[in-house]
Amino acid sequence: MKFGIVFFPTVGPSDKSAEVYFDEALRLVDLAEELGFEHVKIVEHYFFSYGGYSPDPVTFLAAAAGRTRRVRLGTSATIPAFQHPVKLAGKLAMLDNISHGRLDAAFGRAFLPDEFKAFGIPMDESRDRFVEGVDAIKRLWTEEDVVFDGTFHRFGPVTLLPRPVQQPHPPVFVTTARSAESCAEAGRAGHHLQTVPNVMSTEELQSRLSVYRAEWAxxxxxxxxxQIHFSYPCVVAEDGEEARRKGRVDDDRNSAAIRDAVASWGTTRSDAYPGYEKLVEATKTSHFESKMEQNKLLIGSPDQVRSQLEQISQWFGDDITISLGVHSGHLSYEDAAATMRLMAEQVLPKLNGGRG
Structure with a gap:
């Protein structure tokens, strides 16, 4: 198993200013580099405390690139439907050059109705826009004199500058939350996979990974x-009860943030998102204790978290990569730094195979 960190801010101005949050997050990037973590990632969302401090992952990752030399830099994920492919391909190629070839490019469809409304994009077009956007970006990275004649974008002939450092292009990940077909499509297309175990049962996730791996082969x-990447909220303390107290606070605030963000699903329906209207009720019945029982959160003492990771490895394989959500903004910088140090010094060295 490999390990990195992912930033998913769930704070707003009444909790902590964006200036302070990003100061803290970039200090944690420095610590990730120092402690030998494999990657740093950040999400793309808008408007709500649920990720709204991060409307452009590339901006943050460019800052991270300038203060690191080794750690990989991942979008988690950026949304092709909300940008012209020439613009997004160019921004990501610039980041790959600034970081000397350390970009992992993850793309997602998005799922919040308010975001689509703001961009004037019909939700029913999200899958087609996603597929077309990723195809256009990969062509712009790998071909010259590209002529693109899609449903939503037409351009060319153009040759993108700068060219990516990584050849034929940076690793491409598909981020999927619930869709089995998205996992199958990712495998067929040769895309790597990112997902969040918190949104489905262990059995559902095992089934999706089987489909993905079979389609890949x-x-x-x-x-x-x-490559298969999972994201887990993570709080570690020497005292397991202290970690649980802090983890409960963090999870409660994260749950409140997503409740607000998905509220418009109460009045929204889209054939492209079957069953998503159930998200509103699901966020009301999400409980810290049940998540802990199902290993949806990595929270506890170093030995407790190590046991959780060993169970996760048995369920899903020891070749997965774990992105640790160490700083949503509700706990202190010191809490996040302590989690990272304890993971690096007391948890990972005792796992079979270490960090990989």
Missing amino acids: ASGRTPGTE
Whole structure:
């Protein structure tokens, strides 16, 4: 298993200013580099405390690139539907050059109705826009004199500058939350996979990974070369009860943030998002204790979290990569730094295979 950190802010101006949050987050980037973590990622969302402090992952990752030399930099994820592919391909290629080839490019469809409304994009078009956008970006990275004639974008002939450092292009990840078909499509297309175990049962996730791995192999790619990344909120303290107290606070605030963000699903329906109207009720019945029982949160003493990770490895395989959500903004910088140090010094060295 490999380990990195992911930033998913769930704070707003009444909790902490964006200036302070990003100062803290960039100090944690420095610590990730120092402690040997594999990657740093950040999300893309808008308007709500649920991720709203991060409307442009590339801006944050460019700042992170300037103060690191080793750690990989990941979008988690950026949304092709909300940007012209020429613009997004160019921004990501610039980041790959600034970081000397350390970009992991993850793309997602988005799922919040208010975001689509603000951009004037119909939700029913999200899948088609996603597929077209990723295809256009990959062509812009790898071809010259690109002529693109899509449903939503037409351009060319153009040759993108700068060219990416990584050849033929940076690793491409698909971020999916619930869709089994999205996992299958990712495997067929040769895209790596990012997902959040918190939104489905262990059995559902095992089934989706089986489909993904089977499609990856069936497409002629070497089994085991695919990358699978999971994200987990994480709070570690020497005293397990202290970690649980802090983790409960963090989870309660995170749950409140997503409740506000998905509220418009109460009056929104889209054939592209079957069942998403149930999100409103699901966020009302999300409980800290049940998440802990199901290993949806990595919270406890170093030994307790190590046991959780060993169970996760048994469920999903020891070749996965874990992104640790260490700083949503509700706990202090010191709490987040302590979590990272305890993970690096007391948890990961005792896992079978270490950090990989």
